[in-house]
Amino acid sequence: MSKRIQAKDVDVYYGKFKAVEGVNIDIAPRTVTAFIGPSGCGKTTFLRAINRMHEVLPGAHVEGQLLLDGEDVYGPGVDPVTVRSQIGMVFQRPNPFPTMSIRDNVLAGYKLNGTRLSRSRADEIVEKSLRGANLWNEVKDRLDKPGSGLSGGQQQRLCIARSVAVSPDVILMDEPCSALDPISTLAVEDLINELKEQYTVIIVTHNMQQAARVADKTAFFNIQGIGQPGKLIEFDDTNVIFNNPSNQQTEDYVSGRFG
Numbered sequence: 380m381s382k383r384i385q386a387k388d389v390d391v392y393y394g395k396f397k398a399v400e401g402v403n404i405d406i407a408p409r410t411v412t413a414f415i416g417p418s419g420c421g422k423t424t425f426l427r428a429i430n431r432m433h434e435v436l437p438g439a440h441v442e443g444q445l446l447l448d449g450e451d452v453y454g455p456g457v458d459p460v461t462v463r464s465q466i467g468m469v470f471q472r473p474n475p476f477p478t479m480s481i482r483d484n485v486l487a488g489y490k491l492n493g494t495r496l497s498r499s500r501a502d503e504i505v506e507k508s509l510r511g512a513n514l515w516n517e518v519k520d521r522l523d524k525p526g527s528g529l530s531g532g533q534q535q536r537l538c539i540a541r542s543v544a545v546s547p548d549v550i551l552m553d554e555p556c557s558a559l560d561p562i563s564t565l566a567v568e569d570l571i572n573e574l575k576e577q578y579t580v581i582i583v584t585h586n587m588q589q590a591a592r593v594a595d596k597t598a599f600f601n602i603q604g605i606g607q608p609g610k611l612i613e614f615d616d617t618n619v620i621f622n623n624p625s626n627q628q629t630e631d632y633v634s635g636r637f638g
């Protein structure tokens with residue numbers, strides 16, 4: 380089920396270094412939001428704060444509130460492992476478990492959290508997830524072959540299948556197409572468009588055409604200089620960000636004057 384993500388005055392730290400400052404954003408369910416901005420402005424850092432991946436680094440911490448349908452994911456007693464299954468993540472480089480079969484890759488989330496599934500339930504999840512990732516037809520006859528035998532684009536769709544298999548509410552994608560060729564990129568972009576029917580999707584991208592193609596909303600982050608924290612400068616309909624932004628920094632960035 381797709382859920383709303385809200386950040387209220389969120390700061391994100393690596394030890395004493397404040398990498399992201401004062402983010403306030405309200406991301407509606409069943410939308411795709413792109414995070415854009417120059418290198419080092421904190422897009423990935425903020426993304427990883429949303430599902431508590433950030434805190435796995437020693438000294439890394441988050442201040443402020445991050446709400447999933449109103450519930451603070453950093454609230455007392457909230458289990459970060461549960462948060463990460465509600466808010467799935469797809470990384471820059473496809474990272475299927477190389478020796479695991481395609482089928483076991485899709486089921487990896489269940490294995491990791493110790494959920495036992497009947498054979499028929501597991502079959503159902505594998506087929507549904509691979510269909511959801513637009514990969515079923517390409518792999519249905521070789522589910523027991525290793526995930527590493529797929530092309531890069533297929534591996535990325537397998538990783539998307541793995542993340543949808545555990546029925547998340549939100550899918551975070553950190554430059555999911557940066558290691559893919561243009562045809563695989565198109566397949567993943569098509570898939571992102573379909574995913575928003577069921578999930579809230581957030582994608583970090585350096586490719587502004589990609590943001591324009593896939594995102595309903597776009598958030599522009601910026602940084603004033605080295606050692607300064609990144610900030611969310613403007614968040615609006617993608618169309619507005621690219622064609623009629625309110626902020627001069629956004630205008631300069633999208634028109635290619637810097638970054």
Ligand SMILES: Nc1ncnc2c1ncn2[C@@H]1O[C@H](COP(=O)(O)OP(=O)(O)OP(=O)(O)O)[C@@H](O)[C@H]1O
Nearest residue numbers: 393398416417418419420421422423424425436609
């Ligand atoms: N593990 C880390 N330890 C300390 N500082 C880090 C770490 N990872 C990132 N940073 C710093 O945090 C800031 C934000 O980095 P981040 O990777 O989030 O930016 P980004 O906008 O995603 O950049 P890019 O577009 O290049 O991926 C940068 O100053 C970066 O050097």
